[in-house]
Amino acid sequence: xxNLQIRVLGPISVIADGxxxxxxxxxxxxxIGILVAQRGxxxxxxxxxxxxxxxxxxxxxxxxxxxxxxxxxxxxEPHRPPRTPPSVLLTVGDGYALRxxxxxxxxxxxxxxxxxAVGASPEEVDSLLSTALSDWHGAAxxxxxxxxxxxxxxxxxxxxxxxxxxxxxxxxxxxxxPADAVSMLEAHVEGNPWREEGWRLLALALxxxxxxGDALAALRRARSQLVNELGLDPSPGLVDLEGRxxxxxxELYRPKTPGLAMTATAYSRGGTRVQLEAxxxxxxxxxxxxxxxxxxxxxxAAIQAAADLNDPxxxxxxxxxxxxxxxxxxxxxPAAAAVVIAAAEDALAANPRLxxxxxxxxxxTIAMESRGTGDRHQEACEAESIARRLGDAQLLCFALSAxxxxxxxxxxxxxxxxxxxxxxxxxxxxxxxPTFEINGRLIRMQALCAMNDINSASTEAxxxxxxxxxxxxxxxxxxxxxxxxxxxxxxxxxxLPTEMxxxxxxxxxxxxxxxxxxxxxxxxxxxxxxxxxxSAQLSDGDFGPYERWxxxxxxxxxxxxxxxxxALRRLPxxxxxxxxxxxxCIVAQAACEVGxxxxxxxxxxxxxxxxxxRAAGSGVVDLGRVxxxxxxxxxxxxxx
Numbered sequence: 171x172x173n174l175q176i177r178v179l180g181p182i183s184v185i186a187d188g189x190x191x192x193x194x195x196x197x198x199x200x201x202i203g204i205l206v207a208q209r210g211x212x213x214x215x216x217x218x219x220x221x222x223x224x225x226x227x228x229x230x231x232x233x234x235x236x237x238x239x240x241x242x243x244x245x246x247e248p249h250r251p252p253r254t255p256p257s258v259l260l261t262v263g264d265g266y267a268l269r270x271x272x273x274x275x276x277x278x279x280x281x282x283x284x285x286x287a288v289g290a291s292p293e294e295v296d297s298l299l300s301t302a303l304s305d306w307h308g309a310a311x312x313x314x315x316x317x318x319x320x321x322x323x324x325x326x327x328x329x330x331x332x333x334x335x336x337x338x339x340x341x342x343x344x345x346x347x348p349a350d351a352v353s354m355l356e357a358h359v360e361g362n363p364w365r366e367e368g369w370r371l372l373a374l375a376l377x378x379x380x381x382x383g384d385a386l387a388a389l390r391r392a393r394s395q396l397v398n399e400l401g402l403d404p405s406p407g408l409v410d411l412e413g414r415x416x417x418x419x420x421e422l423y424r425p426k427t428p429g430l431a432m433t434a435t436a437y438s439r440g441g442t443r444v445q446l447e448a449x450x451x452x453x454x455x456x457x458x459x460x461x462x463x464x465x466x467x468x469x470x471a472a473i474q475a476a477a478d479l480n481d482p483x484x485x486x487x488x489x490x491x492x493x494x495x496x497x498x499x500x501x502x503x504p505a506a507a508a509v510v511i512a513a514a515e516d517a518l519a520a521n522p523r524l525x526x527x528x529x530x531x532x533x534x535t536i537a538m539e540s541r542g543t544g545d546r547h548q549e550a551c552e553a554e555s556i557a558r559r560l561g562d563a564q565l566l567c568f569a570l571s572a573x574x575x576x577x578x579x580x581x582x583x584x585x586x587x588x589x590x591x592x593x594x595x596x597x598x599x600x601x602x603x604p605t606f607e608i609n610g611r612l613i614r615m616q617a618l619c620a621m622n623d624i625n626s627a628s629t630e631a632x633x634x635x636x637x638x639x640x641x642x643x644x645x646x647x648x649x650x651x652x653x654x655x656x657x658x659x660x661x662x663x664x665x666l667p668t669e670m671x672x673x674x675x676x677x678x679x680x681x682x683x684x685x686x687x688x689x690x691x692x693x694x695x696x697x698x699x700x701x702x703x704x705s706a707q708l709s710d711g712d713f714g715p716y717e718r719w720x721x722x723x724x725x726x727x728x729x730x731x732x733x734x735x736x737a738l739r740r741l742p743x744x745x746x747x748x749x750x751x752x753x754x755c756i757v758a759q760a761a762c763e764v765g766x767x768x769x770x771x772x773x774x775x776x777x778x779x780x781x782x783x784r785a786a787g788s789g790v791v792d793l794g795r796v797x798x799x800x801x802x803x804x805x806x807x808x809x810x
Contacts, residue, residue, distance in 0.1 A: 174246060174258060176268075176275045178206050179327075180308030184245060191245045196313075197222065197238050198245070203311050205259070205268045206275055207323040210658040211624065212262035221319040239266060276305040277327060284334050285635055285651065289644025292344035299338035306331060326632060332362055333639055339371050343423070348378030359388075363395045366405055377415055378423035385415050470506055473513050486517040486524060490531025493568040495609035496575050497616075497649065499542030499747035500715065502672040507539040514539075530556035530565055537572035542747035547576040563601035570594045571606065574613050578746040581754065581796075582779030584620035584787055587613055604641040608634055612649055612789075616748065620780075620787035624657050627789065648673070652790040656681060676714025681791045683713075683720065684752065687759065688794045719744050719753045723760035731764060738766045743776070748788040751777065755785045755793040762802045774803040 175185040182199040184191040193199045204221055205213065219231045228234070239259060243250070246258045260269050272278040283302035287295045310327040311320045335358045342351040355372040362368055369392035376385035389404075389412045396402045414422050469492060476485040489510065501507045514532045518524070524532075530553040537550035550573035557566035574590045577583050594610030611630045618627035631650040638646040713720045719741065725734035738761055744753035758773035760766075777796055785793035793799075 174270065174274050176202060176206060176270070177305075177307070178203055178311050179276045179280065179306045180312050182311070182313060186246065186248055191248070193245065195238070195241075197234075198242055200314055200317070201235075201238055201242060203314050204319050205266065206277060207311070207319060208267065209278065209628070209654075210267060210269065211628070212265045212267040214263070214265035216264075218265065221317070277310065280305055280327070280334075281330065281635070284330055284639055285647045287334075287337065288638050288642060288647050292341040295341035296338055296345060299334050299341070303331070303334060303338065326636075330636060330639070332358070332365065332368075333636065336365075336367050336371060337639065339375065343371070343375055343378060348375040348423070351375035352379060359392075363392075364400060366392065366396075366408055370408060370411060373411060373415065374423050382415060382418070386412065389415070470509060473510065477513065482517060482520045483524075483528075485513070486521055486528045486532055489514050489517055490528055490535055492535070493531065493564070495568070495571040495606055496538050496541055497609060497612045498673045499575060499578060500672040500745070501539070501541055507541075510539045511536055526556050526560060527562065527565060530560075530569060534565075534569045534572040537576050538568075541575040542578050542745065543576070545576075545579075547573070547579065550576045563597050564603060564606075566597045567594060567601050567603055567606035567609075570597060571609055571613075578748070578750055580746075580779055581751045581776055582781070582783055584617045584780075584783055587787075588617035588621065591617060604637050605643065608637050608641075608643055608646045611637070612646065615650070615653060616787055616789035619653070619657065619789045619792070620751070620783050620785075622784045622786075622795070627653065628658065649789060652677075652681070656684075656786075656790060656792050676712060676716045677790060679713045680716055680720070680749070680752075683756070684791045684793045687756075688792060691794050691798055715745075716749065716753060718742075719757055722764070723756055726760055726763045734760060735764045735766055738764060738769050741769065743772070749791055751780050751783065751785040751787055751796060752791045752793045755796065755799045758799045758803055770803050774800065777803070 173187050177183045177185070182193065182203055184193060184202070193202070200222060201218070204218065215232060215235055218235055219227045222235070223231060243256045243259050247256060250256065258268065258270060260267050268275075270278075272282045280302045283298045287298045290298065309315050310324045310331075311317075314320045315324050335354060339351040339354045339358070342348070342354070351371065352375045355368060355375055359365070359368045359372055369388060373385040373388045373392075376382075376388060389408060392408060393404050396404055411422075472488050473485070476488040479485075514535045518529065518532050521528075533549040533556075534553035537546040537553065540546040550569065553569040554566065554573055557569045570590055570593055574587060574594075577587050577590065591610045591613035594613065595607055598604070598606035598610055611634045615627045615630040615634065618624070618630065631653050634646050634650050638644065638650075718737075722734045722737040722741065725731075725737060738757075741757065744750055744757065754773055754776045757769065758777065761769040761773055777800055780796045781800060783796050785796050785799070
């Protein structure tokens with residue numbers, strides 16, 4: 171494939187091997203724009219025709235589209251030999267898709283850079299976002315910005331650009347470069363006069379550059395814009411900032427320093443109980459910021475310290491006050507989770523007169539820490555019931571997130587999880603909690619993958635990335651990166667997080683295995699029998715905790731049929747977690763290839779409730795349609 175670059179952040183253009191390729195036809199430019207907006211997803215010919223022709227399509231529209239696509243393929247791959255398949259603009263089913271690395275498309279590369287900046291150091295944020303913002307040479311999809319297919323994508327990218335400017339400027343402030351931030355923010359507020367964050371940062375940058383009068387003038391301009399144009403008073407944050415600038419507050423602007431020294435100092439004057447409760451609040455913020463190893467250690471220490479004080483009510487508050495959501499159903503540290511569960515159960519037993527709120531938090535904690543088991547559903551439901559009765563939106567968020575963790579007792583529960591995600595988003599809005607809104611949208615993203623609604627899942631992923639960027643939640647983008655690699659055919663998987671072993675262990679190999687098995691299905695369809703499938707060699711790798719359920723399939727593909735059969739006969743049921751359906755499908759494939767009837771019956775019984783779903787409930791690993799595996803099991807003439 172040639173060194174190809176597609177530009178849509180401004181006039182749509184194509185550069186191949188450093189040479190600009192002419193797109194003289196408007197239809198060529200629009201098709202490029204439409205397929206870029208799909209971000210790697212296939213678009214049917216019928217849908218493409220609907221977007222290209224307003225009203226009734228012209229006679230011969232199908233033939234016209236094929237002609238345009240053929241011409242575009244020659245433009246995109248000028249050196250492709252005749253009669254060889256294209257590698258960029260592919261035919262997928264009855265439609266077309268662009269298959270390129272994110273770096274080859276400016277809009278895709280911009281999104282990747284913005285996501286990579288979440289949780290990075292200020293220096294890295296400045297470097298990443300400055301480079302990404304330099305790729306903008308006009309409005310997104312400039313020529314077609316008002317076309318129906320472009321409107322929502324233009325709005326999304328434009329909003330992402332504004333947020334990126336603000337984060338880049340904030341990073342420059344954190345690096346001690348207020349003058350550089352000023353130059354960026356002055357143009358930003360001129361173009362976006364109603365974004366209070368832009369005015370706030372500009373005032374801080376001017377103040378940090380020893381321009382106190384200009385900082386006050388900027389805030390007064392902001393007030394004038396908001397009052398005169400929108401009839402709104404400035405937010406309390408802007409009002410407070412103006413007062414601090416007037417007072418010449420020396421603590422108002424200073425570059426960031428590592429650590430939590432100031433926070434620790436602030437609480438060191440309090441007693442032990444005050445320090446414990448304060449540290450518990452800090453731990454929640456650290457967890458959503460990605461400092462998981464520190465949080466695990468400090469949380470257990472706080473629980474033990476509270477228990478040592480022989481104060482059951484304090485212990486209950488420390489355990490239940492850590493209301494951090496969960497999205498992955500395999501615990502990072504089973505031993506630590508067991509300690510927390512035992513402490514919560516002891517607190518419940520030792521405090522018969524606990525308040526309803528404390529009781530609900532402890533119950534939700536037990537359900538959360540028992541993640542993926544399905545046997546703590548009652549505790550989660552009771553916590554949710556209490557939260558609803560109390561009208562406590564924040565508590566309801568925690569209880570709903572805990573209930574999600576208990577919806578894996580059986581396969582086929584994706585619709586239930588999608589509903590929990592929707593309820594969680596609504597509760598998070600009432601609680602003003604971006605952390606739990608991200609949690610709800612990730613839950614929906616995963617569930618929609620299982621329901622084979624990838625477009626809606628992609629919409630949730632986009633919303634998560636914007637929230638993660640705005641509120642600096644780096645772990646959220648780990649899941650959306652993997653979603654795009656798995657479902658939107660991005661060529662390179664995102665880096666694995668070092669502090670999320672419950673998620674990271676085995677996932678890369680498992681996702682690759684899923685891709686290979688899906689390719690077999692797509693190439694051979696239902697007509698492929700087990701002998702033909704068995705001739706293929708699958709990639710090996712580190713499957714981590716899922717190795718025992720994958721190994722029989724790898725053995726039979728390697729020709730060790732007897733060993734595979736023996737491994738299958740000893741195989742326990744897969745864990746009840748986000749990968750339940752996917753793991754059962756791998757087991758079903760191996761059982762069918764070996765011809766192991768008892769395990770085929772178990773697999774059929776386990777997968778039947780997921781009929782019509784996709785074995786993709788994690789949003790990360792995708793084994794394709796469950797019905798395909800039910801068909802293989804049915805062809806083996808087994809019955810439940």
